[in-house]
Structure formats: C-alpha cells, structure tokens
Amino acid sequence: MLIQNTTNSFIDTLRHRRQRLANLIDFPAIIWSGGSSPRNFPANRFPLRASSHFLYFAGLPLSNVAIRLEAGKLELFMDDPQPSSALWHGEMPTRDEIAQKMGADGARPMAELELWLEGTATIAVQESATWTQQSQLLNRWVLPQSPPQGIDLELAKAITSLRLTHDDAALAELRKAAAVTVAAHKAGMAATPKAKLEAEVRAAMESVFIAQNMTTSYNSIVTVHGEVLHNEHYHHSLQPGDLLLADVGAETETGWAADVTRTWPVSGKFSSTQREIYNVVLAAHDACIAKIYPGVEYEDIHLLAATVIAEGLIDLGILQGNAEDLVQMDAHALFFPHGIGHLLGLDVHDMEDLGDLAGYEEGRERSDRFGLGYLRLNRPLRPGMLVTIEPGYYQVPAILNDPKLRSKYQNVVNWQRLSQFADVRGIRIEDDVLVTTEGSEVLTAALPNDANTIENLSKI
Numbered sequence: 075m076l077i078q079n080t081t082n083s084f085i086d087t088l089r090h091r092r093q094r095l096a097n098l099i100d101f102p103a104i105i106w107s108g109g110s111s112p113r114n115f116p117a118n119r120f121p122l123r124a125s126s127h128f129l130y131f132a133g134l135p136l137s138n139v140a141i142r143l144e145a146g147k148l149e150l151f152m153d154d155p156q157p158s159s160a161l162w163h164g165e166m167p168t169r170d171e172i173a174q175k176m177g178a179d180g181a182r183p184m185a186e187l188e189l190w191l192e193g194t195a196t197i198a199v200q201e202s203a204t205w206t207q208q209s210q211l212l213n214r215w216v217l218p219q220s221p222p223q224g225i226d227l228e229l230a231k232a233i234t235s236l237r238l239t240h241d242d243a244a245l246a247e248l249r250k251a252a253a254v255t256v257a258a259h260k261a262g263m264a265a266t267p268k269a270k271l272e273a274e275v276r277a278a279m280e281s282v283f284i285a286q287n288m289t290t291s292y293n294s295i296v297t298v299h300g301e302v303l304h305n306e307h308y309h310h311s312l313q314p315g316d317l318l319l320a321d322v323g324a325e326t327e328t329g330w331a332a333d334v335t336r337t338w339p340v341s342g343k344f345s346s347t348q349r350e351i352y353n354v355v356l357a358a359h360d361a362c363i364a365k366i367y368p369g370v371e372y373e374d375i376h377l378l379a380a381t382v383i384a385e386g387l388i389d390l391g392i393l394q395g396n397a398e399d400l401v402q403m404d405a406h407a408l409f410f411p412h413g414i415g416h417l418l419g420l421d422v423h424d425m426e427d428l429g430d431l432a433g434y435e436e437g438r439e440r441s442d443r444f445g446l447g448y449l450r451l452n453r454p455l456r457p458g459m460l461v462t463i464e465p466g467y468y469q470v471p472a473i474l475n476d477p478k479l480r481s482k483y484q485n486v487v488n489w490q491r492l493s494q495f496a497d498v499r500g501i502r503i504e505d506d507v508l509v510t511t512e513g514s515e516v517l518t519a520a521l522p523n524d525a526n527t528i529e530n531l532s533k534i
C-alpha cells in the first residue's frame with residue numbers, strides 16, 4: 075500500500091484525538107490495525123480494510139501493525155518490510171518513515187510489543203488472525219462478537235464518545251465521500267437506459283469510486299428486487315416497469331464513508347402507483363430531515379417517518395385507521411420494517427463492531443417491538459453527529475405472507491387495494507445528514523430526489 079506524505083494539520087488532528095482519549099482514560103491502550111485475509115494462497119489476499127479505531131488515531135491504512143496509546147503519546151509497533159518484498163511490492167516505507175507520517179512518539183519492532191502489554195486495554199478487530207493474536211498476547215479472550223469487559227469496556231466507551239461526533243478533519247473526508255457518491259449515483263442513473271443488467275449499472279457507479287482511488291464502504295446494493303433489503307446479487311435483467319434501487323456509498327482512502335440510496339424507474343418514467351408510493355417515502359424523508367436538531371431524540375425521528383408513511387398509505391387506501399394508532403400497533407413495519415437510519419463515520423453503521431454501545435444511550439436497550447427492533451440509533455442528537463435518513467417502502471413476501479402477521483393486521487390492510495401496487499416492490503431514499511448547531515446539513519443534497527428530476531436523470 076502506497077502511503078502518501080501527510081501534512082502537519084493531519085498529524086495535529088491525530089495528536090488531538092490521542093490527547094482527547096488520554097483525557098478520558100488513565101490506562102494504556104493497544105489498538106491493532108488488523109491484516110488482510112488470504113484467499114487461496116498466502117500472497118493472494120482479500121483487500122485490506124484496517125480497523126476503524128486504528129484509522130481514527132493512526133490515520134493510515136496499514137496492515138499487521140499496532141499502536142500503543144498512553145497519556146496522549148503514540149508508539150508504533152511495526153516490522154520493516156522484508157528486503158525480498160521490494161521485488162513484488164516495490165520499495166515500501168520503513169517503520170521510521172511511517173512513524174513520522176502519523177506523528178508517532180516512538181517506533182519499535184512488532185516483537186517488542188509483548189514487553190508493553192501490562193495493564194493495557196484493547197478492542198477486538200474483526201479479522202480472525204489478529205483477534206487470535208490479541209487474545210494470545212493479552213492472555214484473555216478478545217472476541218469481535220462478545221461485548222468488551224473491564225478496561226476494554228472503558229476504552230470502548232471512551233472511543234465511542236469521541237467518534238460519536240466528527241471533528242473538522244473527519245468532516246472534510248466525509249464530504250469527499252459524499253461528493254463522489256453523488257457523482258456515482260448520477261452515473262448510475264445515466265447508465266440505466268443502455269444497461270441490460272443490474273451489474274452494468276453497478277459497474278457504472280463503482281467505476282466512479284475507482285477513478286477517484288476510493289472504494290465502496292459496504293457491498294453495493296443495485297437491484298430491481300429492492301424488497302430484499304441487503305440484496306447483493308446483480309444478475310437480474312432490467313425490464314421496463316421495474317424500479318431499480320441503488321444503495322451505494324464511497325469510502326475515502328483513509329476510511330471515511332458515505333451511504334446513499336436512490337430508486338429510479340428503469341424506463342425513465344414512474345408508473346402512477348410507483349410515483350404515489352415514491353412520494354410517500356419522500357414525504358417521510360423530508361419530514362424527518364426538517365426535524366433534525368440538537369437535542370431531538372432519533373427514535374422520535376423514526377416514529378415520525380413511521381407516522382408519515384402510515385398517513386400516506388391511509389391516503390392511498392392501503393392502510394385503514396388512524397396513523398398514530400397504526401404506528402402504535404406497528405402496522406407501518408409491514409411496509410417499513412427497518413429503522414430510519416444509523417450513525418455514519420469511519421464505517422457505515424458506525425461503531426456497530428461494539429454492538430449497541432455507540433448507537434444506544436447508556437441505559438437504553440433495543441425494543442422487541444416489530445416496528446422498533448431494527449432501530450440502530452437511540453440517542454438525543456448532538457452537533458457533529460452524522461446520521462442517515464433512509465425511509466423505505468417494501469413488499470417483502472416473508473412479511474406480507476406471514477400467517478401470524480397477516481392475521482394480526484387483517485383489518486388494517488386493504489389487501490385488495492394493496493394488490494394494485496404490485497409494481498412497487500422496494501423503494502428507499504437515503505441521505506447523509508450532519509447535525510449542526512442550527513439544525514442540519516444534508517451532505518448528499520447535491521443528488522436530487524424528487525420524482526421528476528429522478529426521471530430526467532435516468533432517461534435517455
């Protein structure tokens with residue numbers, strides 16, 4: 075991996091983050107980058123994605139290194155490249171050069187790390203070779219799927235409290251990811267009239283990232299089966315009358331993410347039923363963004379989306395009754411079964427490697443309600459938080475044909491009327507919204523979302 079030269083302000087930002095961590099904990103922490111996993115032989119590897127906690131403090135996408143943070147100082151543990159690696163990978167920066175680029179206070183070979191473990195906390199990485207090494211060295215289980223305990227939990231809480239709101243350097247990266255993602259969605263719409271397969275539209279979108287030396291921040295969803303919420307197949311043909319749902323986001327070189335969804339008609343023209351439902355989803359999207367202010371509970375934003383969707387479906391004759399009552403009984407979740415969004419930062423679903431530690435205010439737990447269980451963020455909003463707003467409407471056979479749900483909601487759904495909307499399988503509209511002191515700023519606002527403009531962008 076080529077590591078560019080870094081600027082003084084980049085290093086100042088990293089040092090500032092390390093100092094802020096030191097203000098919150100009084101014990102050392104070691105954070106591993108993680109490594110890339112091999113495919114069929116050791117030198118053929120899946121792409122590297124360094125741990126986000128590592129990227130937050132070290133700034134550089136490195137593999138197989140660790141940093142030790144104590145009292146605001148950073149010590150880098152890394153082996154110099156083997157002389158033989160130059161043949162295959164070219165000249166790689168040395169440990170001392172890397173240390174300088176991240177503003178480290180010291181640098182040592184990896185083998186010395188075992189002398190510096192006493193009393194240190196850590197956070198599990200996802201990749202198994204590294205969490206196995208973490209567990210062996212620290213002589214305790216450090217497992218990515220288990221909640222952290224003791225000082226590891228204290229460290230996790232300290233880091234989440236820092237990463238919940240973004241500093242200026244992070245925001246600059248997040249804005250870059252957002253801008254490139256906007257361009258990718260426009261490219262996807264423009265490519266649709268000539269495309270025969272979902273895969274061709276995906277290629278048009280992801281090529282915009284590749285050309286900017288970026289990658290995807292999650293596996294792209296580009297599908298005419300938007301009702302499969304995380305559909306990662308791209309082989310379906312595009313037919314006139316289909317809606318194409320594209321949930322595609324860029325990740326910058328240093329790991330910062332965007333997460334955007336648009337839904338457009340393959341033919342360049344929504345049917346009347348598609349347009350009616352599209353406008354219901356858009357009304358929910360707009361109502362939620364208008365209500366984003368510091369201090370507002372994100373759960374209330376979710377419930378607002380549920381209510382606007384319920385009202386819209388009542389107006390269309392699909393639901394029957396009063397919107398508040400329908401939301402109270404979770405009837406909206408028949409068509410909007412996920413949460414209104416989540417935190418966004420170094421990861422899509424930022425910090426969900428720590429379960430709900432970041433997403434849920436201390437003392438709060440996930441609801442087991444059908445209409446609330448998938449809510450990933452339940453905190454009052456604060457300036458500097460970046461959240462997604464992503465209402466949707468789906469006809470998921472596994473929900474709508476479920477005998478228990480069908481009988482529970484028998485009288486609130488006009489099933490016959492619903493059958494007239496069969497050409498609306500999945501619609502989602504997703505934007506990335508920064509909470510500011512005055513309210514909010516939509517980082518992805520340059521991508522239109524009104525039905526007429528979407529049609530214009532996706533027709534020949």
Ligand code: GLY
Binds near residue numbers: 292416504
């Ligand atoms: N791209 C996954 C999500 O929107 O949450």
Ligand code: MN
Binds near residue numbers: 321322333334504
């Ligand atoms: Mn998304």
Ligand code: MN
Binds near residue numbers: 333415462464504
């Ligand atoms: Mn999202």
